[in-house]
Amino acid sequence: MGRELKPYDGNMAYIEAPAAPAQTIDLRRLMVALRRQRTTIVLPAVLVGMLGLTxxxxxxxxxxxxxxxxxxxxVNRSVQQAGGIASAALPVERIENARVVLESNKLADDVLNLTGLQENPSFMDPPRSAFTSAIGGFLSTVFWPVTWIRDQLVALTTPADVINPDDLMASDATMAQVDPARRLAAARLRGEIRVDRIGQxxxxxxxxxxxxxxxxxxVANAYADLYVQDILASNADSIGQTNAWMRTRxxxxxxxxxxxxxxxERFAAENSLVEFSSGGLLTEQALNELNSSLTEVLTEAARARAVLDTYDRAVAGGVEGLTNSNSSLAIGGEVSDELRARLDSYNDVQARLQRLLASxxxxxxxVPGLQQTLISTAERLFIELQAQRAEAQSTLDVANARVEALQESVQQASARNSDQAANFVRLRALQEEAATLSAIYQQTLTRSQEIEQQQSFPVSNVRILSYAQVPTTPSGPAVLRTALAATLLGMFLGMTIAALREWRERSLRTSTDLTEYSSLRFLGHLPVLPAVRRPRAVGATPAATRTPPITASGQTLPVLSRLRPPVIQVPVPVLHYPDSVYAETLRHVRLAGEATGRALPVTGVTSFHPFDGRSSVAFNLAGQLGIGMHSVLLIDADSRGRTLSRMLxxxxxPGLTDAVSGGGNWQDMLVGIANTNLVVLPCGLDQGGPSDDLLTGQMLGQIAAEARDGDFSRVIVDVPPLYPVAQGRAxxxxxxxxxxxxEWGRTSRAMAETALAEDSLxxxxxxxxxxxRVNLRKLKSFLLPGEMENYLAGPKSYMSLKRRMTGR
Structure with a gap:
């Protein structure tokens, strides 16, 4: 159905659009589709299930x-330490590694060596069912072309290798040693062995x-034993190879x-690099000692300078300064006993004098006596201070001389040590390299001894929990499970096919298919009518000797008064089944035409695509309209298909195209249908091109006007289809x-939607x-419960009606 275009409204342009309805699943349609496809679903399930059961x-x-x-x-902790066995829980990857080892070719060969199954006829030639062999042979035959093409492509795309003749001889010798029976036995072992993890x-x-x-x-016990042995052997082999490498290393x-x-050592001797036991060089040790001595001498010189400064301040004022001083005199550091006694005497006299003056x-x-005593005491103290100052000056001079000497020695030692610095760095690098190599050697030696100890250790972290017992009951085949799985597979296949068929279903089936996808009106279903026996053909009879036609209900049809065309004996199927669904649908068509109120009694019958049933519908519609007092003219206007003319x-x-091209009067070309009021104008013999254009212009209008004058109440035109030619539209x-x-089930919904969507006229x-061509029995499978089309009669009603009419 075409979309309705509305004028643009600027005020409504930005208004929020209404929300789209939620997409839901129509369960009724789903159930109808399942019911319709039940055979498609059930049949593969039954067939595949029976195949699986068999x-x-x-x-x-x-x-x-x-x-x-x-x-x-x-394993015990001490055993783990001795054998180097890890005790951590195994991750999933190591369990998968165990699966790969158990399913390997090597372990299969070891099992064959232990059991000798390649020489067991029961193992090498197990019993087979003829059904399985037949299926295998059938599949190999079916897929043989695919396999052959694949092999040819592989051979073409694989580059040819250059083979050395010596290698070819060696490979031939190796292949000659491999027994085909052994290869087959190993393949069967790998195909049937299964490794599963037990829980977590x-x-x-x-x-x-x-x-x-x-x-x-x-086989199960052999795999268990050989896996444990393989683990031990692989550990021993890997340890042996590691030891051999370590010994070389x-x-x-x-x-x-x-x-x-x-x-x-050679570098130290060549460069006279003498080291102490502590690791330092001789020059470096001497420089360190000189620096220590210089530091001490600098300290002594600073101390002597401080002592000299103290004496200088004490004798700066002379005797008068000492006499006039109102405070006691203090000399820090170490002083002689004599100076200490004179200082104490001076300070004592000074203190008494000050107290006496104060009190x-x-x-x-x-006061005069104490002042005289203070002067004599100050003179003696001054003399002693001068002596001590001279001694401090001498001590300072000695210390400065030592400082100068040590500074010169440090400069000389530093110069010698700088000359040996580069050599010393190189020596250190060589010594560190030797120490590193020695440490690596010791570590490797220790690890090698540990690995040698593990090589002879007889315990591994894999052990057998239980051995397989000889089963007493068979484990397969699982008949019920296989049949059920095959049935489910077949059902899935059937549902897939059914879904594909439903997805591909795009044709018109029900009235809803038409009304939902187009604006066209649905008029009804035309089921397939039972075949009607065709009477013997007779020639044209004169009008005086013609028998009035009689309908199925016993009524007499009028004979054409003015037209006397030749008559042919062709049955009109709808007249034999007046109570059928086909006849009722044609009555709906007649009522639809009368409801329009148009005076022109010309009705065209066309189709969406080329379809032979269109001409049959036009023929039956004309026969239906001719019942009673009506006379109908049926025109075959399909100059390309000529389906109606061939059918009759x-x-x-000669016919319409001949009349258009001037080959005669169209009324002289009419042919009547015996026992009906139906007259046919064939398409004609002319195949010219101009006739198509004339048919779309004046000819049909002229024929319609003359038909009304010729006592025709209706004109039915068999029009070419809408697609793919343009003649029908014209x-x-x-x-x-x-x-x-x-055409029911053949015309697509898209064609009904777009056929007249762009042509409003x-x-x-x-x-x-x-x-x-509606199949009423299949039609019910497309109908939802409650739809009116469910009440249409089926084909059985036609047969009962036919038996009633023939009296059988």
């Missing part, structure tokens, strides 16, 4: 048993299936360490009304659409 029943019995291995065995633990179950229970138990490291130590004043009679056997008669533009015939003149 396969499982025909398959020989199999026995399955298993042995269990613990990959992370609990680090244990695995090694299971094997065989038609012989003893072989199954033997130890010899290399020892030689390198000795060479590095010798190079360091009694200068007029006290003892008039394709070699003719329809000259008609007042027309009906479209759609034709859309307004279209009475509606009828479905032809």
């Amino acid at each position: 396969y499982s029943i025909a398959k020989p019995e199999t026995y399955t048993t298993y042995s269990s291995l613990l990959l992370d065995s609990n 633990s680090s244990a695995v179950a090694v299971s094997y299936s065989s038609h012989d229970p003893e072989i199954a138990a033997q 130890l010899e290399e490291l020892q030689a390198q360490a000795q060479a590095a130590a010798g190079a360091a 009694s004043g200068p007029e006290h009679p003892q 056997g008039l394709d070699r008669k 003719i329809l533009h000259e008609l007042a009304q027309f009906v479209i015939v759609a 034709l859309e307004s003149r279209c009475l509606g659409v009828v479905y032809d």
Whole structure:
């Protein structure tokens, strides 16, 4: 259905658009689709299920048993330390590694060496079912072309290798040693062995299936034993190879360490680099000692300078300064006993004088005596201070001389040490290299001894939990499970096919398919009518001797008064089934045409695409309209298809195209249908091009006008289809009304949607659409519960009506 275009409204441009309705699943349509496709779903399920059941029943019995291995065995801590066995829980990757080892070719060869199954006829030639062999042979035959093409492509795309003749001889010798029976036995072992993890633990179950229970138990136990041995052997081999490499590496490291130590010693001797036991050079040690002595001498010189400064301040004022001083005198540091005694005497006299002056004043009679005593004491103290100052000056001079001498010695030692710095750095590098190589040698030697100890250790972290027992009951084939799985597979296949068929279903089936996808009116269904026996053909009879036609209900039809065309004996199927759904649909078409109120009694019958049933519908519609007092003219306007003329056997008669091209009067070319009021104007013999254009212009209008004067109450035109030619549309533009015939189940919904969507004139003149060749039994599978089309009669009603009419 075309979309309705509305004028643009600027005020409504930015208003929020209404929310789209939620997409939901229509359960009724789903149930109808499942009911319609039930055969498509059930049939593959039944067939594949029966095939699976037959396969499982025909398959020989199999026995399955298993042995269990613990990959992370609990080993004593001391044993772990001695053997170097890790005790951490195994990750999933290591369990998968164990699976790969158990399913490897090497372990399969070891099992064959232990069990000798390649020489066991029961193992090499197990029983097979004829059904399985037949299926295998059929599949190999079917896929043989694909396999052959694949091999050819591989051969073309694979580059040719250059083969050395010596290598070719060696490979031929190796291939000659491989037994084909052994290869087949190993392949069967790898194909039937299965390794599964037991729960979330680090244990695995090694299971094997065989038609012989003893072989199954033997193989499962052999795999368990050989896996433990393989782990021990692989550990021993890897440790042995590691030891061999380490021994070689130890010899290399020892030689390198000795060479590095010798190079360091030679370098020290060549450059006179003498070291102390602490690791330092002689020049470096001497420089350190000189620096220490210089520091001490600098300290002594600073101390002597401080002592000299003290004496200088004490003697700066002379005797008068000492006498006039009102405070005591203090000399820091170490002083002589004599100077200490004189200082104490001076300070004592000074203190008494100051106390006396403070308490009694200068007029006290003892003041002069104490002042005289203070002067004599100050003179003696001054003499002693001068002596001590001279001694401090001498000490300072000695200290400065030592400082100068030590500074010169440090400069000379630093110069000598700088000359040896580069050599010393090189010596240190050589010594460090020798030390590193020695440490690596010691570590490698220790690790080598540990690995040698582990090589002879007989315990691994894998142990056997349980051995496989000989099974007493078969584990397969699982008949019920196989049949159920095959049935489910078939059902899934059937549902896939059904879904694909439903997805591809795009055709018109029900009235809803038309009304939902287009604006056209639905007029009804035209089911397939039962075949009607065609009477013997008779020639044209004179009008006086013609028998009035009689309908199925016993009424007499009027004979054409003015037209006396030749008559042919062709049955009109709808007249034999007046109570059928087909006849009722044609009555709906007649009522639809009468409801329009148009005076022009010309009705076209066309189709969406080329379809032979269109002409049959036009023929039956004309016959239906001719019942009673009506006379109908049926015109075959399809100059390309000429389906109606061929159906009536008039394709070699002159007709419409001849009349258009001037080959005669169209009334002289009419042919009547016996026992009906139906007259046919064939398409004609002319194949010229101008006739198509004339048909779309004046000719149909002229024929319609003359037909009304010739006592024709209705004119039915068989119009070419709308697609793919343009002739049909050109003719329809000259008609007042027309009906479209759609082939049921063959006409697509898109064609109904777009056929008249761009032609409003034709859309307004279209009475509606009828479905032809409808299978009423299949139609019900497309209908939803409650739809009116569910009440249409089925084909059985036609047969009962026919028996009632014939009296059988």
